[in-house]
Amino acid sequence: MAYEPVLLRHVGHPEVRTVAGYRERGGYRGLEQALTMEPDEVIEAVKDSGLRGRGGAGFPAGLKWSFIPKETDQPKYLVCNADESEPGTYKDRILMEEDPQQLIEGCAICCYAVSANTCYIYIRGEYVEQAEILEEAIRDAYQAGVLGDSVMGKGFKLDMYVHRGAGAYICGEETGMLESLEGKRGQPRIKPPFPAVVGAFGCPTVINNVETLCNVPHILERGADWFKQIGTDERNTGPKLYCVSGHVERPGTYEYPIGATLNQIIEGCGGMWRGRQLKAFIPGGASAPMLPAEFADTPLDFDNLAKAGSMLGSAAVVVMDDQTDLVRSVYRLAKFFNHESCGQCTPCREGTNWAELVLKKIVAGNGKPGDDELILRICRNMGGTTLCPLADAAVGPLRSLVQNFPDEVRAWLDSDGALTPARQYFSEGVTV
């Protein structure tokens, strides 16, 4: 089955970074179409397409847009989430590098639909080159009349700005991001009120992921029906980027209809690294529970992964071969969550710290029987008890380690500190 890429169709055509080059290859037809419609009709089309958020939570995009109040004198904002800090995730970077006008077009359509006259693209501080690419593309869009006082001469005013973060995973959480945009520490807010009502600078705000917004022009251009026939079913529609890393021959960002299986994806990556066997994989970034090889035929979409006890998250697929030490792997992720907890909520601040300490003790060879139960207890005390879902995210890998791979943990607890060579590093002989 030959699948024509949608989101990545311009890869290898750097001329699309300008409006002229992008138009040449068929770009900006979605925005043209949207501007002939009423804003509400645009929202309906996106609702009808079934597009769900690609940033992690899978919330229906059109529904989110419909929450923006219509009768208000306040300014409204779109904040595009380009923070991309979920370990294993690098799809938004590719989209911004390869096709910045596609993102500008998606943002412009969203702004038109919700009557927002200002869009901020909040990009992680480390993406210096990508921020420059976007700035350049935005400058060109102003010059070409795609942005500014009258978008495409249709009288809709839209300003678009790139705003750089400064290194903090929590600023990918939408309300942490708003705080950061406003010049504060990126500590998440209590919800409600939701950003659709009280968002950036106290005003109604839509927050969408880069990839979510990049889908939008295609829905407008080709129609919701076209979009819906891509994917697993009516709840899991459209093209999807999978960022593959770890033990495959050719890691990379690959586009499939949503619901590709791990087996398909590994095959697309040229197979397992050095022909080894699959042991485990993370289907959706560090926050997504780790699954054993039996799930290699599960469609990687929102609902099938939820059924499998994991989640699609950011679709960062981390593949681990049979030489991988999963306890060490999860220890590394536990360190990450401890480092990134913003410290505001006690269960998260303390829980992520304890999780790191317990795993550190275990991989030092000092684990004791019962430590697996201790990890689960930490998870119970953290999950669902905090302002934002970072604590739940931290629980994902921890709980899945103990529940899906009990033997891996027990082997460490019974090892009396005797490290086998395979355990000194994450995988045997990686740099050989």
Place this chain on the structure above:
Amino acid sequence: MADTNGARLPDEIRDAIDALRPRYPTEEALLLPALHLAQRHWDGWLPDEAIEAVAHELNLTPAKVYGVVTFYDLYHQKPVGRHRLRVCTNLSCALRGAEEVLASLKNHLQVDENEVTPDGKCSFVHFECLGACEQAPMMMVDDDYRGHLTPESVRQIVEELD
């Protein structure tokens, strides 16, 4: 207005900040961009003088600005090397040998994380996922991404820096 010890930003940074003012409805929102600009000017880190100057420029208290500076990993309160190396050690890079790369780099530079080599050339840290896992293991050299590292190539890259 809080005491900012008379510290002031140089004119070119004030001009750059002024150019950004129309983008935001509040002055406070200029803080992250202003700190990026200031850090660039002050050789990659933010001495007290820089923090106080930014506070003064944006009518914020120094305490508020310190609070923000300490929250984010990309702002530094200690001198850094002329070149700053950030080695990703998160899972995707670790699975492809990041720990060995980091060990090799440290061995080569003969300093600890967050220290500057005696010639002022380099400082390094291990870092969380930098969003380039297809190039694992990888690191940032100043603002650039360098991927597919090996314990040998990381030394080579350092040697080639000026």
